[in-house]
Amino acid sequence: MSHPSHTSGIDPAARSRARRRALQAVYAWQMSGNRVESIIEQFRHEQDMQIADLPYFEELVRGVVRLHGEFDAALAPLLDREVERVDPIERAALRIAAFELRERIDVPYRVVINEAVEATKRFGAEHGHTYVNGVLDKLAAQWRAAEYAARG
Structure with missing residues (x-):
């Protein structure tokens, strides 16, 4: 059972659900091209969605759609193939994590990576x-x- 953080008011479980839903939504956007x-x-x-952090879900999805070109350009040198050839689930996870790494510096990078890895385990290859x-x-x-650099 998870409880909201006493210091930040953030419910980690609700955030995790928001990220998983965002992964599915970004995947749907990538595949359909429908309006965000x-x-x-x-x-x-x-x-x-009542058990997810809906505002965070919306921030992630809108942010990825708005900034995906910038994120793809930053990710491209780190990939072993073109961005568009990356598995769509993995591409969605990378884009969401890129958004969090750049736009949500309040979220520790290790949390960002762990959440992306866990979502990819659940939905990806x-x-x-x-x-x-x-x-x-x-x-x-x-x-x-x-x-x-400060990681222990």
């Missing part, structure tokens, strides 16, 4: 999580250099 608002609306009504982990470790070293 339509996808968010669909998830708001079809998924059990058998060894996709190891690929996501390796790429995000390199991205964290660049974008969160001080935090990364």
Whole structure:
């Protein structure tokens, strides 16, 4: 059983659910090309969003859609193939994590990577999580250099 953090008011379980839903929504956007608002609306009504952090879900999905070109450009040198050739689940996980690493510095980079790895284990290909982990470790070293260097 999880409890909201007493210091920040954040419920880690609700955040995790928001990230998993965001992964599914970003995947749906990547595959369909539908408007982001339509996808968010669909998830708001079809998924059990009452137990997820809905504002965080929406921030992640809108942020990834708005900034995916920047994130793809940053990820490209760290990949062993073109961004568009990365498995769609892994690509969604990488984009969401890139958003969190750059835009949500309040979330520790290790949490970002762990959440992306766990979501990829759940929804992705058998060894996709190891690929996501390796790429995000390199991205964290660049974008969160001080935090990364201070790891124990």
